[in-house]
Amino acid sequence: MIGLAHAQGHGGVEQNPEEALVWFRAAAAQGDEEAAFNLVALCDAQPRCVKGTASVQDALGWLQAAGAQGMAEASFQAGRVALELERRPAALEHFLDAGALGHPAAAFNAARLFAGGGSEWESESL
Missing domain, CATH: 1.25.40 (Serine Threonine Protein Phosphatase 5, Tetratricopeptide repeat)
Incomplete structure (x- = not known):
C-alpha cells in the first residue's frame, strides 16, 4: 500500500505523512477498510500533518x-x-x-x- 510506505518511510519511500494522508483518503473513499483504519491512526499519530483536514x-x-x-x-x-x-x-x-x-x-x-x-x-x- 502506497499510503503505508509514505506513512512509515518503507520501500525506499521517504516518510511523508502529508502524502500518506492523500493516499489513505483515496483508498478509504473506495472502501478500503485498512486504509480507513490507517487514516485514523495517522491522524492520531501525526496531528500536525492533518490539522484542519480531519x-x-x-x-x-x-x-x-x-x-x-x-x-x-x-x-x-x-x-x-x-x-x-x-x-x-x-x-x-x-x-x-x-x-x-x-x-x-x-x-x-x-x-x-x-x-x-x-x-x-x-x-x-x-
Whole structure:
C-alpha cells in the first residue's frame, strides 16, 4: 500500500505523512477498510500533518466504515470515539460488534456499559 510506505518511510519511500494522508483518503473513499483504519491512526499519530483536514466526526466515519467490513480493532476504536463524544448507545453498539469479532477489550467495555458503569474508564480497558 502506497499510503503505508509514505506513512512509515518503507520501500525506499521517504516518510511523508502529508502524502500518506492523500493516499489513505483515496483508498478509504473506495472502501478500503485498512486504509480507513490507517487514516485514523495517522491522524492520531501525526496531528500536525492533518490539522484542519480531519475531524473527530471524520475519524468516526472512517472507523465505522472499516468496522462494517469486519475489522474488529476499527469497531473497538469507533466505540472509544463514540464514548469521547458521549454517545453511549453508539459506543455500546461498536463494542458489541468488535466483541463479536473476538476483541476482548471491546467485550469488556460492552459489559461495563451494560452494567451501567463506564463513567471512569481505566486506560487498560481502552
